[in-house]
Amino acid sequence: xxGYFASKKxxxxxxYYVGGKKLGFWVVAxxxxxxxESAWLLLGLTGLGAMVGVSAFxxxxxxxxxxxxxxxxxxxxxxxxxxxxxxITIPDYLVSRFKSTTHTLRIVAATAxxxxxxxxxxxxxxxxxxxxxxFLGWNYFTGAILGFFIVLAYIFTGGFVAVAWxxxxxxxxxxxxxxxxxxxxxxxIESTVSFTQELTTLNPSMLNxxxxxGFTLMNLFTILGFMLxxxxxxxxPQLFIRFMSIKDTSExxxxxxxxxxxxxxxxxxxxxxxxxxxxxxxxxxxxxxxILGNGAQNVLPLLVERVMPLxxxxxxxxxxxxxxxxxxxxxxVVASSAISRDFYQQIFKxxxxxxxxxxxxxxxxxILALLALGVAMVVxxxxxxxxxxxxxxxxxxxxxxxxxxxIILSIFWKKFSEKGAIASMVTGFLSVPLFKFGFGSSDKYxxxxxxxxxxxxxxxxxxxxxxxxxxxxxxxxxxxxxNTGNTG
Numbered sequence: 236x237x238g239y240f241a242s243k244k245x246x247x248x249x250x251y252y253v254g255g256k257k258l259g260f261w262v263v264a265x266x267x268x269x270x271x272e273s274a275w276l277l278l279g280l281t282g283l284g285a286m287v288g289v290s291a292f293x294x295x296x297x298x299x300x301x302x303x304x305x306x307x308x309x310x311x312x313x314x315x316x317x318x319x320x321x322x323i324t325i326p327d328y329l330v331s332r333f334k335s336t337t338h339t340l341r342i343v344a345a346t347a348x349x350x351x352x353x354x355x356x357x358x359x360x361x362x363x364x365x366x367x368x369x370f371l372g373w374n375y376f377t378g379a380i381l382g383f384f385i386v387l388a389y390i391f392t393g394g395f396v397a398v399a400w401x402x403x404x405x406x407x408x409x410x411x412x413x414x415x416x417x418x419x420x421x422x423x424i425e426s427t428v429s430f431t432q433e434l435t436t437l438n439p440s441m442l443n444x445x446x447x448x449g450f451t452l453m454n455l456f457t458i459l460g461f462m463l464x465x466x467x468x469x470x471x472p473q474l475f476i477r478f479m480s481i482k483d484t485s486e487x488x489x490x491x492x493x494x495x496x497x498x499x500x501x502x503x504x505x506x507x508x509x510x511x512x513x514x515x516x517x518x519x520x521x522x523x524x525x526i527l528g529n530g531a532q533n534v535l536p537l538l539v540e541r542v543m544p545l546x547x548x549x550x551x552x553x554x555x556x557x558x559x560x561x562x563x564x565x566x567x568v569v570a571s572s573a574i575s576r577d578f579y580q581q582i583f584k585x586x587x588x589x590x591x592x593x594x595x596x597x598x599x600x601x602i603l604a605l606l607a608l609g610v611a612m613v614v615x616x617x618x619x620x621x622x623x624x625x626x627x628x629x630x631x632x633x634x635x636x637x638x639x640x641x642i643i644l645s646i647f648w649k650k651f652s653e654k655g656a657i658a659s660m661v662t663g664f665l666s667v668p669l670f671k672f673g674f675g676s677s678d679k680y681x682x683x684x685x686x687x688x689x690x691x692x693x694x695x696x697x698x699x700x701x702x703x704x705x706x707x708x709x710x711x712x713x714x715x716x717x718n719t720g721n722t723g
Contacts, residue, residue, distance in 0.1 A: 237401045241393025248580075248592045251394035252572045253323050253480040258399055260481065260490030266402035266565070267477040267490075268497040269409060271302075271468060273562035274362030275631070276505055277409065277555045282531035284509020288434075288441030290454075291509065293461040295502040301465025302498045305474070306491035311484045312646050313475060322479065325472040325569075325638065326577040332645050333653035338582050343657055345573040347637045347664045348472055349603070352570035355630030356607035359563045361615060366555045369536035370548070379611060386560045387604050390567055391597050395480065398564040405557030410497060412554035413504040415547075416539065420511035423542050434514050441510065456686040463691035467635035470642030473565045476572075512538035567607075571600040632671075636663035636693035644701050652705040659701030666693035 245251050258266075284291045316322075320331035326344040333340065360379050367378025389397045424430045431442065440447035446454040468474060481487060512534040516526050526534060539551045575596040580587060587595070641659045644651040670689040674681065684692070 237404075238389025238391075238393040238397045241389075241397035241400065244396050245394050245593060247590070248576060248596060249323050250396065251593050251596050252568060252576065253476065254394075254396045254399055256318070256480055257482055258396075258477075258480045260486040261493065262399050262403050263477045263481045263486065264490035264493035265406035265497065266399040266561070267474050268302075268494050268501075269402040269406035269558070269561035270477075270565040271471075271474055271562075272409070272501065272558055274359055274366070274555065274559045276501060277413070277535055277558045278362060278365065278532040280502065280505040281509040281512065281535045282533075284506035285513040285531035285534040286509070286527060287446060288438065288510055289444050289506070290440070290446040290458065291461070291506045292444070292503070293458045294464055295499070295506060297462030297465035298468065298502055299465070299495065299498050300462070301468035302494055303491075305468045305470075306487065306494050309469065309475075309643070309646055310478045310487045310491070313642070314478050314481065314484055314487060316646070317479045324572045324576050325475065325642075326573060327581075328479075329641065329645065329656060330581075333656060335653055340653055340657055341577050341581060343660050344638075345577040347660060348573040348634070349570050351630055351633035351637065351664075352473075352566045352573075353603065353607045353610060355634065356563050356566045356570075356604070357610035357614065358630050359559045359566075360608055360611035362559050363556065363563075364611075364615065365532065366536075366552070366559065369533050370539075370552045370555070375615065376612065379615075380608070382556060382559065383563075383604070383608050386563045386567075387601065390564045390600060390604075394596070395476075395568050398568055399477075399480065401564065402561045405561045406497065408550065408554045408557045409561075410501055412551050413501050413508065416535070416543070416551070417504050417507040417511055419542050420508070420515060420538060423515060424511070430514060433518065434510070437513065437517060441513075453682070453686060456683050459691065460686050460688035463688060463694070464631075466639060466690055466694050467631050469635075470639035471631075471635050472638055473562075473569045473634070475642065476565075476569055508538065509534055515541060567600055567604055570603050571596055574603070575599045632688065632690035632693065633664070633667045635690055636667050636697055638663070640694055640697040640701055644698070644705075648702075648705075650705055650709055651701065652708055654708045655701045655703075655705030658704040659697045662700040663693050663697035666696050669693075 244255070249255055280291065280294060283294065313328075316332065317328050320328060322328040322331060325348070326341045329335075329344055330341050335341070360383050363382035364375040364377075364379030367373040367382065368375045371378075389401060434441050438447075443449060445451075446457055448454065478487065481490065509531065513526060513531070516534070516537055526537065535551070535555070539548055543551065575592065579595060579599075580592055637660050640663060641656050644659065645656065667689045670684055670692050674684040674692075
């Protein structure tokens with residue numbers, strides 16, 4: 236229904252990709268948070284809580300910090316700049332910001348976005364199949380394909396308007412579900428004293444904020460890896476496109492508090508679900524291997540079945556699918572915009588009418604979605620032991636490392652140049668697989684890079700390269716100006 240009604244408001248490309256820049260703060264805040272969390276929140280973070288205990292709260296701290304920086308320090312400046320340039324995609328903004336005279340920057344940005352989005356969307360499709368399999372006992376492939384086509388239907392018809400409004404309702408379901416479950420689980424525990432004792436017996440590190448073995452160098456790298464997840468909220472296109480779509484900067488001031496409250500509540504509750512789930516399921520005789528296997532991503536479905544009445548289990552099926560769908564839809568719209576707007580319209584067919592481009596945008600969305608579905612199916616067959624947490628993190632890290640350093644520097648540093656932006660994006664793009672598969676496989680230091688994750692090192696390296704290249708070329712340009720007598 237949302238897709239149908241939203242389709243009535245889609246008249247041109249601007250409507251299809253940024254909702255005509257007319258959305259209010261409630262819709263934008265919930266849409267940004269629902270998109271930023273995905274299946275990783277309900278299946279991945281709950282699983283992490285079950286595996287490592289209270290040290291998973293470092294993830295919560297990192298996410299809250301990232302969301303706060305994005306909304307308090309970046310959103311208003313980004314909104315003003317994108318309105319000034321009349322941008323409707325992230326590559327649009329970058330090209331206008333640097334006054335590009337070639338298509339190089341647009342091609343690099345659009346290519347990177349399309350590639351990592353397909354990986355990220357395939358991870359969400361994978362989570363859809365796992366959700367149907369865990370909750371309803373469906374065949375994995377049947378669940379994945381069904382969920383995929385439901386999402387595709389409303390994106391195809393309603394574009395970004397449908398995405399944003401469906402995210403609002405999906406975010407509400409996620410919020411209610413995550414608040415309710417740890418409360419019910421807590422009151423299912425007979426004695427809080429025996430709870431802490433038995434939890435410590437299960438794993439002595441469950442209640443240690445530093446993790447197993449206390450404060451060690453290895454645990455420090457692990458904690459940093461958890462916290463650095465929050466970097467992805469500081470410029471990722473699928474999140475910052477929301478700041479483009481909001482009515483004005485006054486709505487951002489209201490929306491920031493909604494976004495931060497949503498993050499604190501949902502993320503904290505997800506960790507508690509994992510901790511309570513591990514204790515209750517073990518005490519009720521559940522097989523520990525079934526709880527902790529595959530990254531403990533089944534802990535939420537198993538706990539729901541144990542402590543919730545049958546009538547409410549449907550709410551949790553909806554909550555998990557909502558988290559997944561809210562990310563799939565947003566990513567597909569962003570990737571579609573990169574190809575239809577930044578490749579097709581701006582480079583090859585600048586004379587196409589708005590109505591023609593709106594139709595082409597829908598076709599490209601369909602093609603990208605089918606490609607992501609194919610990747611998800613192949614990965615499921617080739618790697619049956621994969622975990623959603625790390626599958627999602629690779630796609631998330633790729634997008635964040637490519638775009639966040641560039642977006643941050645473009646907003647805050649006037650001397651940041653087009654060549655610096657291109658170098659930064661290419662560095663971030665290449666660094667993610669380098670740190671994931673290259674340094675991570677090192678015999679001596681590989682374990683530290685594995686614990687730290689690929690996002691943090693890639694992010695820092697991309698910042699450094701962007702600054703250095705900008706300074707070098709700015710100095711060369713200054714010398715050339717002096718040599719030619721140009722002091723303007």
